[in-house]
Amino acid sequence: MHGSAGKDDGHSTPQADPRSKLFPRVMGSLALFGLMVGLMIGRLTTPDPSELQQIEVTDDGLVVWFNNEPKTHGEFVDGSLALLFDAQGRAQKGQLKLNDKSVNWRVLLSDEGLLLSVVAARPLQGEWAGREVDDRWRLEIHLREQ
Template identity: 50%
Template sequence: MGGPEPEDGRHSTPDDDPRPNLWPRFLFSLALFGLMVGMMIGRLTEPELVQLQRIEVRQDGLVLWFDHEPEVRAEELEGAYALVLGADGRAARGRLNLGAAPVSWRVQRATEGVLLRFVATRPLRGEWHGGAEGGHWRLQVSLHVE
């Protein structure tokens, strides 16, 4: 509703600004720049993945050689013995004999790293010991048949 006064444009809504609004673009570019810098810093500070270099078969188990110390977690599952190693390596398999009992072993990749499993006809118990030797990390796995 209009008043008795003539409209001179002083109290009306201002016209739209013809210039583009750059504030959202600026915030988006700041966020994108922060994401890229964060990814570069994360890549630089990411630890090297431990590499499984070789496997040696012994009388009572295996000896695994790594370039650094891996994270090791042992599991005993229904008579089988398994080690989850925080490392990267190629798949391998083989057999060894514990007395008269044949034991099959297998190395395969898993989501946590490398999975080393031992399976025999009798339940297995295992122990592992690791240590630095000659600039490498040596992990010795010893098995016992129950």
Template identity: 60%
Template sequence: MHGSEHKDGEHSTPEPDPRSQLWPRVLFSMAIFGMLVGLMIGRLTAPEPRVLEQVQVVEGGLDLWFNEEPKLHGEEVEGTLALVFEAEGKAARGQLQLQGKPVAWRVQKSDGGLLVTLVATRPLHGDWAGTEDEGRWRVQVRLRE
């Protein structure tokens, strides 16, 4: 009686098909290749993140320079001016003078993006407006008592 072993091809058991073992490898490599191409296309079409590049102290307020126009939400809360930008940036702080009195400002990261707060010992009011200037976006914050 013959076993199922291959001995000089003298038995009835067919040889295993080498293609059946390669087909899953081909499908897996096509899936990996498709995912990599998709990731590359996604990186090329993704928008550039908005970044706070510079904070400039000017007479009566601040100029905030961004690489692109950020979404902005601002409020006056109990005498404090708070602006939230959908942007990235580094934390910073400083002081400016408003009619000879100090005003503290701070830039910090928050859940909604970048939070800019201006605080003084007296209630502050402010106006802000954004304009495109020299290929960058400038948000001018002007304070008043």
């Protein structure tokens, strides 16, 4: 056979590898250790999920309490209020009086979180605002007739 390969080497036996076999194990162990430390730090810095704690009825609306501030999206649709919270909680319902007329509210579980809907026989308007009180999140909903 012609070529540049040495003629004294055996063809069926590979050449000895001069690199250490310990180096890949050390690098794998360091990568695994770094992954575990990163997961622990991520778990410690992740905030607690928002949870609905209670709903209070007021003279002109509702007060909704959470353990921390949830992401909130809300709008008035055909005279009813729909608020979507990125939170956990349980389904509940109730009624309040607005100008001596009944207004129904209901909390439903959905795929995106909790859906609070407020419905009355006539169209509603209003606003909502949240703030932190005593390490909890208080969302005040003020309603009025349209």
